[in-house]
Amino acid sequence: MDPRRRIHDRAQGRLGPPKSEAGKRLVSIPATLLPDLKAHVETYAENGEHGHVFIGPKGAKLRRANFTRVWTAALKKAKLSGFHFHDLRHTGNTLAAQSGATLRNLMTRMGHSSTRAALIYQHTAIERDRAIADDLGKLAEEAMKNQDPERSGT
Numbered sequence: 001m002d003p004r005r006r007i008h009d010r011a012q013g014r015l016g017p018p019k020s021e022a023g024k025r026l027v028s029i030p031a032t033l034l035p036d037l038k039a040h041v042e043t044y045a046e047n048g049e050h051g052h053v054f055i056g057p058k059g060a061k062l063r064r065a066n067f068t069r070v071w072t073a074a075l076k077k078a079k080l081s082g083f084h085f086h087d088l089r090h091t092g093n094t095l096a097a098q099s100g101a102t103l104r105n106l107m108t109r110m111g112h113s114s115t116r117a118a119l120i121y122q123h124t125a126i127e128r129d130r131a132i133a134d135d136l137g138k139l140a141e142e143a144m145k146n147q148d149p150e151r152s153g154t
Helices: 031-044 064-077 087-098 103-108 115-121 127-147
Strands: 005-007 014-018
Touching: 103 115, 103 127
Parallel strands: none
Antiparallel strands: 005 014
């Protein structure tokens, strides 16, 4: 499928342009996911260079009504509940932020034209907050060593 298009009318499955210019982008994915993505495309995706990556069980384009059934079945098979498809976008952006991506990186990756939109998806985790605090402590210790020769042990 052309990466510069999106599902415009989910009820009918029609394609249209992205909502904004920022939405016209290519997004890199981790190399570790490529074997799984390749297997998915070979097994489940629509044929052809412009085929859809996700289709219904009988090969039809996904629409709102049949997508909900497919998503619910996938969650059940994975023994998960309470997840919405859009939660994947939140998770991806949160993980990208935790990897050290800047706000501009996140905006570009997510196709946002404003910081407000990008920040909606940027969540934090207590583990990341602890790592930031630890790194700040190391920087402070280093700065204090440079200011006070007694702290440096020399």
